[in-house]
Amino acid sequence: MKDVLKLSLIGIIAGVILLGILKIVQLAAGSDAYVLLFNTDYIPLLPDWGPEDVGGIAFHFVFCIVSVGALFFILKMVHLERSILLYFLIYTIGSAVLYVLTGLTDREPAIDDVSAWAYWTSAHAVYAGVVGWLVRSWV
Secondary structure: OHHHHHHHHHHHHHHHHHHHHHHHHHHHHOOOHHHHHOOOOOOOOOOOOOOOOHHHHHHHHHHHHHHHHHHHHHHHHOOOOOOHHHHHHHHHHHHHHHHHHHHHOOOOOOOOOHHHHHHHHHHHHHHHHHHHHHHHHHO
């Protein structure tokens, strides 16, 4: 139970950092990659909560917490839960690939917006590093 609480806190901290990076990018560069954190258009069972609605923000943090916990316990099965490199590779490659989900919505950014993809992927690389480092340090 103590590990679950620590992993939840790691998900929240890393989620705040991810959100902050993409918000700064939105304000500084005008990229809409930030909006993707809250977009639920492509998930049929979830209503469209809007880009900055409480529901969209909750979706972002629930996803961060669940993904940190799930990845930790999957990696723990093979005794690799403390590998910062694996968190980095899995989250960075995963986010780069999942960017294509933007093609399932009418919202910006466009699926062919290379700069938004680069910002999205880079911000998730930082998120991954934070998650890996915090897991190694705290759990």
